[in-house]
Amino acid sequence: xxxLVMNPNTTASMTASIRATATAAAAPGTEIIATxxxxxxxxxxxxxxxxxxxxxxxxxxxxLDLSFDALVMAGFGEPGREGAQELLDVPVLDITESAxxxxxxxxxxxxxxxxxxxxxxxxxxxxLTAGLLQRCAAVRGTGLGVLELERDAQRTxxxxxxTARDVVRAGAxxxxxxxxxxxxxQEKVAAELGVPVVDGVAAAxxxxxxxxxxxxxxxxxRSFAPPRPKAIGSWPLSTHLSLGRAQGSPRSxxxxxxxxxx
Numbered sequence: 001x002x003x004l005v006m007n008p009n010t011t012a013s014m015t016a017s018i019r020a021t022a023t024a025a026a027a028p029g030t031e032i033i034a035t036x037x038x039x040x041x042x043x044x045x046x047x048x049x050x051x052x053x054x055x056x057x058x059x060x061x062x063x064l065d066l067s068f069d070a071l072v073m074a075g076f077g078e079p080g081r082e083g084a085q086e087l088l089d090v091p092v093l094d095i096t097e098s099a100x101x102x103x104x105x106x107x108x109x110x111x112x113x114x115x116x117x118x119x120x121x122x123x124x125x126x127x128l129t130a131g132l133l134q135r136c137a138a139v140r141g142t143g144l145g146v147l148e149l150e151r152d153a154q155r156t157x158x159x160x161x162x163t164a165r166d167v168v169r170a171g172a173x174x175x176x177x178x179x180x181x182x183x184x185x186q187e188k189v190a191a192e193l194g195v196p197v198v199d200g201v202a203a204a205x206x207x208x209x210x211x212x213x214x215x216x217x218x219x220x221x222r223s224f225a226p227p228r229p230k231a232i233g234s235w236p237l238s239t240h241l242s243l244g245r246a247q248g249s250p251r252s253x254x255x256x257x258x259x260x261x262x
Contacts, residue, residue: 095200111172
């Protein structure tokens with residue numbers, strides 16, 4: 001089976017770390033492909049950037065020329081998953097919901113350690129919409145920006161551990177890493193805390209494998225029926241940007257797309 005993992009921001013180095021974590025979690029025979037949008041914010045820290053990213057991700061999915069058996073959306077607490085479910089005919093897994101679902105199998109209450117404090121309300125809203133907030137003991141920000149996570153790996157782990165201890169004191173029996181940029185740090189954090197630590201990317205990959213293995217996919221009976229045919233101006237945007245580039249359009253000069261596997 002082939003699983004596509006989508007980093008919602010345009011930072012290729014973060015895509016690489018997400019790909020590594022997904023590959024490590026995948027079963028033998030599962031192929032992991034990772035990529036990011038062709039345009040959009042380099043990191044997502046707020047509603048404005050989140051909705052820009054959601055549009056960019058959907059644009060990327062609409063223009064991909066390859067087949068895959070499931071999609072993992074690697075943004076924590078960010079919008080767009082429902083749109084992808086309407087657009088695609090394969091299972092779509094979100095790392096926020098996957099991490100929380102996995103955590104609830106391991107303890108009575110779970111908690112989340114994320115980046116900036118401003119992300120906390122967005123994550124809580126996402127959990128509430130998904131029906132997963134009731135067993136969440138706490139969501140705490142580390143104070144680290146998304147791009148800061150890669151600058152000093154040792155400091156990042158130390159800050160995550162310190163914040164996670166506060167979440168455990170609030171009643172969490174399991175910790176979820178609340179950012180795709182934290183992918184791969186779960187073992188180091190768990191070794192210090194003494195409680196299970198769930199990485200959302202890894203959890204989503206395992207759930208995707210299970211759903212594919214069971215021959216299941218998203219229901220199209222109501223909520224996630226395919227989009228109704230209609231005219232959408234300049235959509236997909238990437239196609240129009242590519243045409244503008246080929247014709248020497250000035251507006252394309254500010255776009256520097258970075259792609260990973262595809």
